[in-house]
Amino acid sequence: MKPTRTRLAFAAALLFIGLPLLLFARAPVPSRTLLKDSLSILTILAVALLLGQFFLARTIPAVQRAFKPPRVQALHRWIGYGAITVLLLHPFLIVLPRYFEPGVRPLDALVTMLTSFDTLGVLLGLACWLLLLLLALTSHLRMRLIKRFRISYRAWRGFHALLAAGFTGLALWHAIELGRHTGWLLGGFFALLAIAGIALLARLYLPERHRPAPQAEGLHI
Amino acid sequence: MTIKSIHGCIGCGECVQSCPCDVIRLDPSSGKAVIAYPEDCQICHLCRLYCPVDAIEMSPEKTLPVITPWG
Numbered sequence: 001m002k003p004t005r006t007r008l009a010f011a012a013a014l015l016f017i018g019l020p021l022l023l024f025a026r027a028p029v030p031s032r033t034l035l036k037d038s039l040s041i042l043t044i045l046a047v048a049l050l051l052g053q054f055f056l057a058r059t060i061p062a063v064q065r066a067f068k069p070p071r072v073q074a075l076h077r078w079i080g081y082g083a084i085t086v087l088l089l090h091p092f093l094i095v096l097p098r099y100f101e102p103g104v105r106p107l108d109a110l111v112t113m114l115t116s117f118d119t120l121g122v123l124l125g126l127a128c129w130l131l132l133l134l135l136a137l138t139s140h141l142r143m144r145l146i147k148r149f150r151i152s153y154r155a156w157r158g159f160h161a162l163l164a165a166g167f168t169g170l171a172l173w174h175a176i177e178l179g180r181h182t183g184w185l186l187g188g189f190f191a192l193l194a195i196a197g198i199a200l201l202a203r204l205y206l207p208e209r210h211r212p213a214p215q216a217e218g219l220h221i
Numbered sequence: 222m223t224i225k226s227i228h229g230c231i232g233c234g235e236c237v238q239s240c241p242c243d244v245i246r247l248d249p250s251s252g253k254a255v256i257a258y259p260e261d262c263q264i265c266h267l268c269r270l271y272c273p274v275d276a277i278e279m280s281p282e283k284t285l286p287v288i289t290p291w292g
Contacts, residue, residue, distance in 0.1 A: 103270025112273040
């Protein structure tokens, strides 16, 4: 059991931390100050870990078998809250280095950035930010929402999956449109992770009649 | 060429307005800033300093120190 866990954890770390860091380093853009590059790395890791959430949502039986489901759920919750916090702060982190440089004031830069409505990338970014806020709030208040609207937990989970898939599509588009490091390499990698994750999620939420009939172990009809 | 590259431009036009030498223009098709007249750049850094998303990179080999009022 233990080697499987170790192997899975190592593969996850490699896929969602190691590879994004490598692709960040290989991006054909000039490096900047330590603070700016650190903020870029933080954002890229948050995106990668958020994409990794698709694989912690009961989509891979091996993960559920190797780790106990409550542990997977806890990991899903804490990685989600952490990555969402970083991405909700993303607009503010972009202007943070302006506090330490001459030129435009951070608040002016933020206002200019958020009001550039002629640019598709900015509009996508605003839409993503709102979707992410909704995702965070509906996740945190899920029990209250289930009681208030008298819906099943399964219905909430479907809504959560739909919101996550919608956010991922828009966020990827925003990153490819405006991302400094999101060239074809890192953008392609993120797109692959997103497609794989959403496909696994879609498979999980397919209506029962489309799924193969469960078979007893060792019984082949 | 003194402005090295522009990555992640949001098309706000701040660099176009701040440039005293008309080096940068907004591309009508993409709506993003492009280096239109690189040979006219006087390395004043105003475009870089006024870009809200820090999209402009200057060539380090041709960079002059930024002049500030406090020295």
